Every structure is written in C-alpha cells, then in structure tokens.
Amino acid sequence: MKKVLGIDTGGTYTDAVIYDYQTEQLIDKNKAITTHYDLLEGITEVITSLKQELLSEIELVALSTTLATNALVEGQGARVGLLLLGYEQEYLEKFKFDQQIPTKEIRVIEGKFDIKGIETEPLAEEKIKQAGIDWQDKVDAIAIAGYMSVRNPAHELRAEEILSGLVDLPLVCGHRLSSKLNLIKRATTVVLNASLIPLIKELCQKVKQVLTAKGIDAPLMIVKGDGSVVKDEVILTKPIETILSGPAASIIGAKHLSRIDDLVVVDMGGTTTDIALIDDGSPQLATDGAEVEDWQTCVESIKFRTIGLGGDSEISLNRECEIKLGPQRLIPYAVAATNYGCIITELEDIVEKKLEFKQGQFLILNRDAEYLDLNQREREVIELLESGPKSLAQLKKELELINLQFLGVERLERLEVIKRIGLTPTDILHVLGEYTHWSQEAAQLGYELLFLELKNKLRYRLAVGEANLEAERFAIELKNKVVKKVAREVGLQLVRQNSKVSQYDNLGEVIEHSFDKFERFNWDFQLEIPIVTIGAPAQAYLQHLSQYLTAEIIVPQDYEVANAVGAAVAKVIVNEELLIKKVEGSYILYYSQGREKFSGLNEALTAAQELGKKKVLEQAEISGAKRMEFSCQVQREGLGSLVAAKVICKVVGDVI
C-alpha cells in the first residue's frame, strides 16, 4: 500500500498526485485552477477528479502551499505585538528599524546579554506584565525578540513564562526561529511568524475537513521552504517556515523525476518561471534569509530566481512596437473560448473592424463581490459582466469611455473579482498547432489581431519592404522569444552564483550575445550539468532551450505535476548547529536551548554530539519521521578566531 497524496497549491494551478512508495510509481495525477481567495475550492476540485477508489487507501497527505507567502504579500496577517528586549527606543527610531519591523505595536523592554551570553542588564519583568495586560484585547499574537537571544535565550524564555500565565494568546520566541545574529531580522521573522499562526491553523483545519469528507483518513504534513516536511501540528508554531515552499517542492520533484543529483531546475508555471541550481542532491540555501514583499526575514529557504513569465503571461505591444512578455497573468483566449463561444464571435467582429489589439482583451466575472464596498463604476462593470465575458471594446462602448485608461477596475482585478482574457504563450502554441487541447480558432483570432496591428504600425514607421512580416514565421519568433528569455535568465542565475563575475554591468546582454551566431568564432554558453524542465509549459517551450544554451535538456515524465510529486516524496529533515567557543580559558557550548560551560574541548565536543543527536532525533520524531538516518559532522577549521568547533547534527527521515 503506502500511498501518499501530494498536493501543491498557491500557484496558477493546484496539482495533486497519488504516489505509491512501494513501487515508486505515480498512480494518478490531476490539475485544477487555484482559487486564490479560498484555496480550499481548488483543493476540493483537484481531489474530486482523482480516481475516487484510491482515496481510501491513502496513508499520508503532504501539502505544499504558498498561503503564507500570499498572505504576507497581501498584508492579511493577524495583529501582532512585539516585545523587543534589550534595545533602545532612541536608536530604534534613529536607524529607522521600527519601519523595518512589520508591526506598529512595539514595546522596548530593558534586559540584555553581551555577545558571550553574559547578562549585562536585568530583565524589566514588570513592563512585560504591563504589556501583556495592555495587549490582551488589542493583538492576536505576541512576538518576543531578545538582544543576543541566540547566545542566551533566558530573557525570551522568562518573558514567555510571564506572559503565558497572563494572556491567552499565541507566543513566539526569536531563538526558536533562528540561530543567526541579527536582532532586527529576527524580530521581523518572529512578528511575521506570529501573524501567520491563525491563518495556517485555519487552513490545516479546513484541509482536514475536506479530506475527511472525501473519505481520506490520513495524517497531514506540510512542506517547508527548505524542502523538508513536518506534521501539521508542528508547522502551527512555525508557519513562517512555509514561505517559498512552492519552489522548494518543485526542486524536489524535479530531482525525483529525473533521478539526477547535479542539475539546473527550470520550473515554468502559469505566471512565473523559477530557476534553481542543485549541487550534489541538495539545493543551495539563501544565506541572507528569505525576503518576502519588503520584509527581510532570517528564514532559511532555497536559493532560486523567479521571473514573471509563464504560459499564461500577457503578450503585449508597447509604443515602440516591441513585444513584451508578462508579468501580468491572463486567461488564454484558447481556454476562455472553450467555455464561452461568444468570445470567438466578438473577436471576429473586432478583427473585422480592425480595432486596437488591446481592445480585444476581455474581462470576465470570477467570483462574488457582495462583501465589497463597490463604487459606481465597479458596480456598472460587474453588472455588464454578469451575462458573460465582455471585450474591452464592448465595455468602452457601453460605458461610453473616452479612453480605456478610465475603466477603473484595478481593484477588482487585484481581488480576483474579475479576470482578464487575452493573448498568451499558450495561445501561440495553439496557433502553431502544438497544442490542440483548447480552442485553436480563438487563439488564431487573437493572434491575428496582434499581427495586424504590428504590421500596420511597422508599415507606418518603416519602409514597406522591412515590414514584410509573415504570419507563420512571426508566431515561431514569438515562441522563440519566450524560450530566449528563459535561457537568458538561466544563464544569469548560473553566472550570479559566481560572485566575482556577477559584478559586471549588462551581464544579461552579454549572455544574450552568446546566443547569436558569429562568422568566424563560436561563443557558446555551455553547461556541464543538465537542465531539468518541469511545469505545464515545459514540454512545449523549455525543451527548446538547447537552441540557445549548449546543454542537455531533460523533460521528465509527469513534468506537469512535478510540484505535487515533490510534496509527496519530500522527507523530514532536521538540522541542529552547535557552536563551541573558547571564553577565558573554558569552553562554552551554545545550542538552540541555551549554553553550557566545559573545562576541556574534548568534553565539550562529546557533550555537543550527544546533545545534538538527542535534539535532532527528538525533533524528527515530533515532525513525523519514520526510519531515521542520523549524521554528525564536526568542523574545526575556518571558523574565525572565536569559534573553536562547530558540530552539525542532521536527521533525514522518511514520512511513511
């Protein structure tokens, strides 16, 4: 048996796979459109279309979700109060740190340690009590971040103890989330983490309800940003660790599907393309910590590069008659016309009347807007759309607009009340006959609209001879443009990993030049490792990367659901880093729960290994690991003059 249901949600599509651990085979797979305003709808839909007889056999559900990232980007987190221990209000303001921390409710409390973890200022316990009392009904969670708490967490722990007896709110301490020095980043992380707790709790509960309703009786695990999984109840205390878990799942999926350990992963979705490098089986982690929106956190995440280009990216034309790709996402003509025949009729009319390409885009109602406080224009637009999608040309006419700039539907689009339909790379594939799944007719009409406008404009600007475009060749050019842009970004990402070269300006241009052919020499961008391409448009677009890059391009089987595969096959990974420092003749061991003093280095090392092993095994157990593999590494060199040794303990465990 040993069947796992892997789900990936948050991107353009929600993917699900059923994976059999015993035979190492994918038994079933499915895709549905993600419903960003309520992820549950997409999840329910994707499960409903799986083979229902398999559902009762599922023993574990692994979910990768970008709920946390989305919530932070949209500022939907809960209200958080921050206790900042051992900092001065004056300097907080002077260096504008208060603006870097994502809450206004900040209390600065006395109490600090020095770099060695020795108390230099006692904790002002009364003020903590006062804060607790004041915040009782004002915030949804309390974050505690202490100066040097990674060297000595005693103050954070004491503050937590005081508050836990006083208020009934989730409490989060800095030292549990990061072992890196930087109070401000740590405070940011703790605040964001606290703000996500109520959201992730709700999601987990609801997902479980959906699973139960579908007859799935299995524990739930969640994918983290470093590519490992943990039980849902563990992530409830550290929801921040799920940020950027989408790319993490795709990397694990790509690795698993291709069975290759050194590779470049290119994951093309509907909206974005992610590029990451994997050496020796493990992706590189970002040393600075993940950045979300404008908040700099200290959460470990996989290093990757995102570009705003996917299968459903908008193809637009600027004033200089240049084609632009992305970053806006549209519903492709081909897809929309399958459900709404009126789109084809209207497009034919627009082509006939030779209207602007831009006016050929459509708006469509996506969901209820009852709860919104709508203005006059928004109400009018929604009313018009209630009978089905309308082209911008129609809307312009019916609303008597002088110019489409005055349409004023930005908010409705942002909230996904309405969506836009237009020409995308997916349509181009239909034009070329490479895809036939949806309406080729609509794609062809939309493409014609672009082509005619471009041809007209070019004729106006250039001599007639130069404007002699061929429809067929232009479509191929458009397709190559997408591939070329991805190739350029792959090149950039590879070069940037080599920090010395990355200082040059115009690196992108240089890389693009290497794609060109020269008469007397070859200047190729050559990769020594294969590129594994995944995501729905991989087959059509990414396998052509070899036109520009000299590399082996692999499109593995099941490439379109690689993210869900990644969630299904991810493992439990627990790391603990212990530092031993020499301080005034004795050795001090620092670990995530405190510090201990030893007279000799050997004693300290033995203690570190024992302590580390115990901690990671415990944590792995809690996280839901079965069949654990333990490893321990002792580093003695290259640690700077302060650190005598570093002990890294690691457990990798299967989930089933």
Add this chain to the structure above:
Amino acid sequence: MSNELFEKAADAICDADVERAEELAQIALDEGIAPLEMIEKGYTAGINEVGRLFDRGELFLPQLMGCAEAMKSATAILKEAAAEQGSESEESIKVVLGTVQGDVHDIGKGIVASILEANGIEVHDLGTDVAVEDFIETAKEVDADIIGTSALLTTTMGVSEELLKTLDEEDLRGEFKVMVGGGPVTKRWADKIGADGYAENANEAVSKIKELVD
C-alpha cells in the same frame, strides 16, 4: 605670495614648531587667504610629508607627535575662522577609535588618532581597554562613519571579531564601517573576520578611511 606662505606652513609642521604654525595661520587670515585653502595646501602638505618621513624611518615617534600637535593647533585657528566666515566645509568624517578590552597599548592607536585629526577627521578616542559595548554606544551617539579598533596582543585581537558580531546582532553593519589594526593584525585576518578595512600604519589608515567613506 600665498604659495610662499603655504610652503612656510608646511615647513612649520615638519619642524613641529607649534608657535610658528599658529603665527602663520594668523598671517594667512590677515592676508585674506581662504582658511580652508591654507589648511589644504599648506599644513596638510606638511603633515603628509611628515607621514612619509616617519614611514621611511627618518623621523621618530616623539617628533611625529610634535608635528601632529602643531598641525592641530594651527588648523584649529583656521577652522574657527572658517566657521565664522560661514564657509564651513562639508561635515568631517567621524571615527570612533580605541584599543580593545583587555589591552592597554596606547601608542600606536595614539599615532593613528593624531594623524587622523591632522587630516581633518573628527576622532573620538576612547583610550585603551575599551569594551565592545562602549565602541558601539559612542558610534551610535556621535553618528560615526568608522569604528577603528587596535589590538597589540594575539589574545585580544578576537575582540574585534566580537565587535563585528555584535554589530551583526544590532543590524548596524551597514551603518558603521569597521577598521582593524595593531601589531598582530594582518590584512588576511581582517578579511577573514569580515572587517571592512585594515591599515598597516597611520598614513594608510587615512587613505583607507577616505576610501571607505566615499
């Protein structure tokens, strides 16, 4: 005429003649020479020469300190005048300087302080045996550009690394540049602990600081 005065000013510094240097500053003011020009073309040229001679071993520590003293007094007069005239140059670079905790060596750091001041840099010399917290506290208070640490013992040079780590914790690494120096300190070690700069001697310190603040 003014060129001659500049040369005399430079000579006065090289001779460590405090009275003469002050007198020349007064003359320059009387003759209407721009104070800042006098500092730059006269006295600074002199102190640079002093630095060169000291590096080459042609001048010794007591003389060097004397020269720096002359420089300080003369420029003080001119700067005051410049401030009165309202032609204050751009705000000077601020450096917090000290010998690290556990170390009482004063001379090397003293030379650096004198030469920096002679070059128009505002120096906050915290003396010797300075705790990490005091370096940072002063830097915050005075809005320093640079924190400079000196250590003469292999056992105390580690404190500079503690200083850097503490700045990490306070997210202030971008705010203050850290320069390290002292007998056992090398460029390699400075790079290893992640310091922003290293200088072997006082003259080098001046150019390195100007480079860092630029």
